[in-house]
Amino acid sequence: MPDRVPSVLRVALPLPLPRLFDYLPPRGVAASAALVGRRVRVGFGSKVLVGIVAGIDAPDPAAGTLREADAVLDATALFDAELDASLRWAAGYWQRALGDVFATALPGPLRHGEPLPDTARAVWRLTEAGATATPALRAGTRPRALAERLRAGAQDEDALAAWSPQWRTPLRSLARRGLVERLWTTQPVPGTPRTPPPVLGAAQRRAVDAVCARLGEFAPLLLDGVTGSGKTEVYLAAIEACLAQGRQALVLVPEIGLTPQALRRYGERLPVPVHALHSGLSEGERARAWTAMARGEARVLIGTRSAVFTPLPQAGLIVIDEEHDASYKQQDGFRYHARDLALVRGKTLGVPVLLGSATPSLETLHHAMGGRYAWLRLSERAGEAIAPQVHVLDVRAQPLVDGLSRPLRAAIAACLARGEQALVFRNRRGFAPVLLCHDCGWHADCERCDSAMTLHGRHTLLCHHCGARRRVPPACPQCDSLGLVPQGAGTERLEQALAAEFPDVPLVRVDRETTQHRDALEKHFAALGDGAGILVGTQMLAKGHDLPRLTLVAIASIDDGLFSADFRAGERLAQLLIQVAGRAGRAALRGAVWLQTHHPDHPLLRTLLTGGGYHAFAAEALAERRAAGFPPFAHLCLLRAEATGQAELDAFLAEAFALAENAFGVTRHAPMPAPMPRRAGRLRAQMLLSSPQRGALQALLRELFPRLHALRERKKVRWSLDVDPVDLY
Numbered sequence: 001m002p003d004r005v006p007s008v009l010r011v012a013l014p015l016p017l018p019r020l021f022d023y024l025p026p027r028g029v030a031a032s033a034a035l036v037g038r039r040v041r042v043g044f045g046s047k048v049l050v051g052i053v054a055g056i057d058a059p060d061p062a063a064g065t066l067r068e069a070d071a072v073l074d075a076t077a078l079f080d081a082e083l084d085a086s087l088r089w090a091a092g093y094w095q096r097a098l099g100d101v102f103a104t105a106l107p108g109p110l111r112h113g114e115p116l117p118d119t120a121r122a123v124w125r126l127t128e129a130g131a132t133a134t135p136a137l138r139a140g141t142r143p144r145a146l147a148e149r150l151r152a153g154a155q156d157e158d159a160l161a162a163w164s165p166q167w168r169t170p171l172r173s174l175a176r177r178g179l180v181e182r183l184w185t186t187q188p189v190p191g192t193p194r195t196p197p198p199v200l201g202a203a204q205r206r207a208v209d210a211v212c213a214r215l216g217e218f219a220p221l222l223l224d225g226v227t228g229s230g231k232t233e234v235y236l237a238a239i240e241a242c243l244a245q246g247r248q249a250l251v252l253v254p255e256i257g258l259t260p261q262a263l264r265r266y267g268e269r270l271p272v273p274v275h276a277l278h279s280g281l282s283e284g285e286r287a288r289a290w291t292a293m294a295r296g297e298a299r300v301l302i303g304t305r306s307a308v309f310t311p312l313p314q315a316g317l318i319v320i321d322e323e324h325d326a327s328y329k330q331q332d333g334f335r336y337h338a339r340d341l342a343l344v345r346g347k348t349l350g351v352p353v354l355l356g357s358a359t360p361s362l363e364t365l366h367h368a369m370g371g372r373y374a375w376l377r378l379s380e381r382a383g384e385a386i387a388p389q390v391h392v393l394d395v396r397a398q399p400l401v402d403g404l405s406r407p408l409r410a411a412i413a414a415c416l417a418r419g420e421q422a423l424v425f426r427n428r429r430g431f432a433p434v435l436l437c438h439d440c441g442w443h444a445d446c447e448r449c450d451s452a453m454t455l456h457g458r459h460t461l462l463c464h465h466c467g468a469r470r471r472v473p474p475a476c477p478q479c480d481s482l483g484l485v486p487q488g489a490g491t492e493r494l495e496q497a498l499a500a501e502f503p504d505v506p507l508v509r510v511d512r513e514t515t516q517h518r519d520a521l522e523k524h525f526a527a528l529g530d531g532a533g534i535l536v537g538t539q540m541l542a543k544g545h546d547l548p549r550l551t552l553v554a555i556a557s558i559d560d561g562l563f564s565a566d567f568r569a570g571e572r573l574a575q576l577l578i579q580v581a582g583r584a585g586r587a588a589l590r591g592a593v594w595l596q597t598h599h600p601d602h603p604l605l606r607t608l609l610t611g612g613g614y615h616a617f618a619a620e621a622l623a624e625r626r627a628a629g630f631p632p633f634a635h636l637c638l639l640r641a642e643a644t645g646q647a648e649l650d651a652f653l654a655e656a657f658a659l660a661e662n663a664f665g666v667t668r669h670a671p672m673p674a675p676m677p678r679r680a681g682r683l684r685a686q687m688l689l690s691s692p693q694r695g696a697l698q699a700l701l702r703e704l705f706p707r708l709h710a711l712r713e714r715k716k717v718r719w720s721l722d723v724d725p726v727d728l729y
C-alpha cells in the first residue's frame with residue numbers, strides 16, 4: 001500500500017473526549033473528501049456508535065490496525081459549509097468535543113442513525129364539488145366556516161389546528177360528502193387567510209426600515225423596546241421583507257415564550273407555514289422541521305435554544321426575542337449560548353441578527369452603546385396603551401398575613417370590583433420557603449444539599465435542588481416543640497389566601513407544578529376568562545403574555561433576590577421586575593404595579609422604579625461591572641468540579657490551578673467552594689479564570705482543556721468548563 005495517501009476517516013463520535021477517531025472506510029468505499037460531513041456507523045469497543053466524518057487523513061504510522069467503519073449512512077453531507085464551520089467554531093469556543101457538538105446539533109432520530117425523514121405535509125383543499133356546494137352549506141355551522149376558509153386557499157394541518165383545536169370534526173363531515181380532499185406536498189401552501197398587520201407607529205416603522213436596509217449583509221441590531229411597544233410587529237414586518245426576497249428566517253424565543261398563542265400569532269400573519277422546533281414536540285416532528293429547513297422547503301422556523309442548530313441554506317434573517325433570557329444558555333453538557341452562536345452564524349451567513357428585548361442584557365447594551373450594534377429604540381407602548389404606574393409598598397411596619405399586606409389586598413379588591421384582572425407574582429413555588437421551629441430556631445434543611453427544604457402543602461418537604469422529599473416531622477427534631485411554623489409565602493400559600501378572600505372570581509396558579517404541559521398556560525388563561533380574575537404565579541408569568549383585562553401587577557416579594565452574591569443577580573432581578581410589571585395595562589386600560597418590600601431604599605429598587613427605569617439601572621450596573629472587572633469588561637470561564645470526597649476534589653482543582661499558572665493575560669482565582677458547597681450529596685468547588693482579553697482566555701482554554709482530560713484525578717471528579725457562565729452557581 002502506498003503510504004501517506006489519505007485513506008482513513010477521522011470520525012467525530014458522540015463522546016466527551018476532545019479527539020477524533022480513525023477508521024478505515026467500509027469495504028468498497030474510497031476515502032474521499034466527499035465523505036466529510038456524512039454520518040457513519042462504527043464499532044467502538046463493544047458498542048455501535050453513529051458519528052460524522054470530520055476529515056480524511058493519511059494513516060498514522062504509529063497507530064495499530066484500524067477498524068473498518070460499518071456503513072456510510074448519508075448520500076451527502078448533513079451540514080452545509082456554514083453550519084459545519086459554525087459548529088467547529090462552537091466546539092472550540094465553548095470547549096467541547098466536536099463529536100458531542102455535532103450530536104447536539106442533530107435531532108434525535110438523525111443522531112441515532114435514522115435516514116432523513118419524509119417532509120411532505122398533509123394539505124386539505126376543496127374539491128370542485130366542494131367549491132360549488134359551499135354557499136349551500138347551512139350557515140353558522142362549523143363545516144360551513146371551514147369550507148369558507150378553504151375557499152380562500154388550501155390549508156395544511158398545522159394551520160387548521162391553529163384555527164381550531166377541534167378542526168378534525170368538521171373536516172370529516174366535509175370529507176364524507178366528497179367536498180374536500182387531502183394531498184401531500186413539500187411546497188409552502190399559498191393562500192392561507194391572514195390577519196392584516198396593524199398600521200405601524202413611526203418608531204416601529206423606523207426600526208423595520210433599519211433592519212430591511214441591512215438585509216443581505218451581516219448586521220447585529222438591538223431592538224430595545226419597552227414592554228408592549230410592539231417588538232413582535234417589527235419582527236413580523238422584517239420577516240415578511242426577508243421572505244419577499246426569497247430567503248428563510250429563524251426566530252429564537254425563550255423556553256416558555258413559545259406558547260400556542262405565540263405560534264398562532266406568527267402563523268396568522270405570515271404568508272407561509274410557520275414551522276416550530278421545541279422540546280414539546282416529538283423527536284420525529286423535530287427532525288421533520290430541521291430537515292424541511294435544510295431542504296429549503298420550510299421558510300420560517302420558530303424555536304427555542306436548540307433551534308439555533310438548524311441549517312439555513314437560504315438564510316435571510318435571524319431574530320432573537322427576549323435576547324437577555326437565561327434559557328438561551330445551555331446549563332449542562334455542551335454549555336453553548338444560543339444568542340452568541342446565532343451572532344456567529346449571522347456573520348458567516350451574511351445576514352442581519354435582530355436582538356429584541358425590553359431589558360437587554362448588559363453585554364448587548366454595552367455593544368449597542370459602543371456602536372458595535374445598531375441600536376433601535378421603541379420608547380412608547382404601541383396603540384393606545386400607556387406605561388403603568390408604580391407603587392412601592394414599604395411593609396416593614398405592616399402585618400403581612402400569608403404574605404399579603406392590607407393595602408395590597410385593598411388594591412386587588414378594587415381591581416376586581418372594576419371587573420379587571422390582577423396578577424400576583426412571587427418567584428417561589430410551594431407553600432412556604434422555610435419550615436422553622438419557633439422555639440429553638442431549627443429549620444428543615446435538605447440532608448444532601450446545603451439548602452432549606454420548601455414546604456409543599458401541609459405535609460411535604462421538598463428540596464428544589466436535588467428533588468429529595470420527606471414528610472413534615474410531627475414535632476421539632478431538635479427540641480420536641482410543636483411550634484413548627486411555615487416562614488414566608490410561596491405561590492401555593494398566596495393562592496390559598498387569595499381564594500379565601502376572593503371566592504367569587506376565577507383564580508389560576510401558574511408555576512412549574514401546575515404548568516407541566518406546553519398548552520397548560522393557554523388553558524390557564526382560558527380558565528381566567530375575560531372578566532374579573534386573579535393569576536398567581538412565578539416568572540412563568542413574566543414573559544410575552546398579552547392579557548388585555550390585566551391591569552394590576554402585585555409583586556408579593558422579591559426581597560430574597562436583593563442580596564444574592566452572584567454578580568448577575570441584580571441584572572436578573574431588574575429584568576424580572578420590569579418584565580412582570582410590563583404585563584399590566586397593555587391594552588386600553590391603564591395599569592398599576594404594586595411592589596411589597598422590606599427594603600424600599602435599596603439602590604436597585606430606587607433606580608429602577610422611581611428613578612430612570614431599566615436604562616438608568618443598567619448604566620449604574622455597567623459602571624460597577626467595569627470597576628469590579630466583570631463581564632462585559634472581562635471574560636470569564638468557570639471550572640466546576642464535584643466529587644464525593646473532599647480530598648479528590650481539592651487535588652483536582654489544585655492541579656488545574658497549577659496547569660493555568662503561566663497563562664498570559666489571564667487571572668486565575670484560587671479554587672473555592674461553590675456557593676452551594678454540597679448538592680445531592682456531592683461536594684462542589686470551582687475555579688474562576690478571567691481576562692480582559694477574550695483571545696487570551698481562549699488561548700489558555702485551548703491548552704487547558706486536553707490537559708484536564710489527561711489528569712489522574714479526573715476519574716473521581718465530575719468537572720466541566722463553563723465559558724461565559726451566566727451564573728456562578
Ligand SMILES: Nc1ncnc2c1ncn2[C@@H]1O[C@H](COP(=O)(O)OP(=O)(O)OP(=O)(O)O)[C@@H](O)[C@H]1O
Nearest residue numbers: 198199200201227228229230231232233382383544
Ligand atoms: N402599530 C400598532 N398599532 C396598534 N397595536 C399594536 C401595534 N403594534 C403592536 N400592537 C399591539 O400592542 C400589543 C403589544 O405588542 P407586542 O406583543 O408586539 O409587544 P412587545 O414589544 O413584543 O411586548 P413584550 O416585550 O412586552 O412581550 C399587542 O397586542 C399588539 O397587537
Ligand SMILES: [Zn+2]
Nearest residue numbers: 446449463466
Ligand atoms: Zn437536596
